Amino acid sequence: MSVKSMQARVNPVYLTAKTAVCLMVQAGIPGADKIVHALDLDNNAPLQDMADAETILGNALVVEAKYRTMCRLIEASGYQTCVDLPCGYTPKAIHMTEHDRNFVGLDLPIVVKEVEPIIRQLAGHAENVSFHGVDATNRTSLKTALHSLAGPLCISTEGMMMYFSDDEADTVIANIQCLLGEHGGCWITPDPEYALQFWGTFRAVFGEESLAKLMMTKNAAQGQSAVTALGNSFIIEPTDIPASQARVEALLAKHGLKAEKVNLGEHMPELSVYKQLGPEQIARFKEAMCHCHYWVITLDEAKEIQTDGLMEEQPFELQYTVKKGILHLSLRGRLDTISAPKLLMVWEEVHAGGSVEGVRIDCARLEYISSAGIRLLLEIQENCSRHIVFSGANAKVKEILQQKGFEKMEGS
Numbered sequence: 001m002s003v004k005s006m007q008a009r010v011n012p013v014y015l016t017a018k019t020a021v022c023l024m025v026q027a028g029i030p031g032a033d034k035i036v037h038a039l040d041l042d043n044n045a046p047l048q049d050m051a052d053a054e055t056i057l058g059n060a061l062v063v064e065a066k067y068r069t070m071c072r073l074i075e076a077s078g079y080q081t082c083v084d085l086p087c088g089y090t091p092k093a094i095h096m097t098e099h100d101r102n103f104v105g106l107d108l109p110i111v112v113k114e115v116e117p118i119i120r121q122l123a124g125h126a127e128n129v130s131f132h133g134v135d136a137t138n139r140t141s142l143k144t145a146l147h148s149l150a151g152p153l154c155i156s157t158e159g160m161m162m163y164f165s166d167d168e169a170d171t172v173i174a175n176i177q178c179l180l181g182e183h184g185g186c187w188i189t190p191d192p193e194y195a196l197q198f199w200g201t202f203r204a205v206f207g208e209e210s211l212a213k214l215m216m217t218k219n220a221a222q223g224q225s226a227v228t229a230l231g232n233s234f235i236i237e238p239t240d241i242p243a244s245q246a247r248v249e250a251l252l253a254k255h256g257l258k259a260e261k262v263n264l265g266e267h268m269p270e271l272s273v274y275k276q277l278g279p280e281q282i283a284r285f286k287e288a289m290c291h292c293h294y295w296v297i298t299l300d301e302a303k304e305i306q307t308d309g310l311m312e313e314q315p316f317e318l319q320y321t322v323k324k325g326i327l328h329l330s331l332r333g334r335l336d337t338i339s340a341p342k343l344l345m346v347w348e349e350v351h352a353g354g355s356v357e358g359v360r361i362d363c364a365r366l367e368y369i370s371s372a373g374i375r376l377l378l379e380i381q382e383n384c385s386r387h388i389v390f391s392g393a394n395a396k397v398k399e400i401l402q403q404k405g406f407e408k409m410e411g412s
């Protein structure tokens with residue numbers, strides 16, 4: 001199996017970014033068509049899960065409103081460098097360099113490998129563009145990617161936070177706080193209110209039919225990402241706005257961050273996709289967007305920065321032997337999207353021999369497991385006749401494993 005397919009197996013969520021760029025073509029966003037062509041997606045394959053043309057239109061409306069408003073807010077921040085985490089396959093690098101900004105694209109390695117050569121060819125000022133493969137839950141990967149940048153950063157996050165578990169969202173917020181502490185600047189994101197934006201858009205445009213079309217959208221996103229919840233403690237719930245808003249603010253405050261909420265309706269430019277809508281639909285849509293906000297998040301100087309959980313991360317290391325049908329693994333550091341393909345490679349090799357009945361994992365030096373790591377462990381478990389046995393796990397790792405139904409723990 002190739003490295004690319006190993007990466008895809010441990011974290012398929014990157015496929016959602018292909019859907020996003022295909023929707024950008026539907027919305028007429030400049031440059032998106034060339035990217036889709038270079039990705040060999042002219043057939044719009046990622047949109048096939050949304051068979052209904054109106055559902056595609058509703059999604060294109062959400063995507064265009066988000067992309068164009070975010071570009072405006074990033075420019076209005078006044079910061080010279082835009083760090084797009086995650087950058088996906090959008091033409092934002094091209095837009096930013098045309099507007100005299102530096103652009104740093106961060107995403108999972110599988111995305112960066114594919115998007116970087118395409119953008120380098122399309123962007124006029126390719127020297128102002130850089131890309132780095134990271135995992136947003138992996139602080140070392142983020143710090144390494146940004147270490148040579150001078151000056152404050154405008155970090156933008158569109159369409160990522162909802163794919164995380166509570167624990168991962170918390171880790172990513174701590175990581176971004178750490179980056180803002182080191183570099184200064186701000187973090188702009190529509191993600192806390194993404195569900196409100198979807199609900200408001202679909203209700204305004206499709207009225208009574210909106211629920212069925214929203215469900216189709218949700219099923220498509222869940223199918224592509226292999227994530228079932230699409231929500232966590234950073235995401236506001238449309239059914240309980242005041243309480244969930246307070247929860248998100250408290251979460252930011254815990255990390256020494258504060259948010260200013262920018263009204264979407266007031267900052268959204270005119271959209272190309274309006275050509276496909278009637279005047280009443282447009283009026284209702286604009287009104288609905290006045291109830292949504294994008295969040296501009298900065299360090300709260302009045303708060304002491306919490307530093308627990310910010311210890312130096314250990315680099316990933318894996319050792320293994322096979323004895324009497326049991327694969328003995330010893331893991332160090334973090335099992336996440338970046339490191340999980342290495343474990344998958346070992347598993348594939350050992351499993352191909354056909355004699356592995358069980359796995360024992362020494363977790364004494366394992367610091368953290370992300371959803372990608374869990375996804376792989378579940379796959380390994382499915383292919384073993386005995387339960388995986390974990391030993392020496394720290395409290396965090398133990399909690400993550402137990403939440404996912406791994407119960408066999410020793411010596412911890």
Ligand SMILES: C[S@@+](CC[C@H](N)C(=O)[O-])C[C@H]1O[C@@H](n2cnc3c(N)ncnc32)[C@H](O)[C@@H]1O
Pocket residue numbers: 013014015016017020021085086087088089090106107108111134135136137157158159160163337
């Ligand atoms: C819905 S797409 C959004 C991409 C882009 N911002 C856009 O608006 O089209 C979700 C993106 O999140 C990225 N992603 C998911 N988990 C990630 C992680 N742990 N670290 C970095 N990027 C991640 C995926 O690779 C994918 O590109």
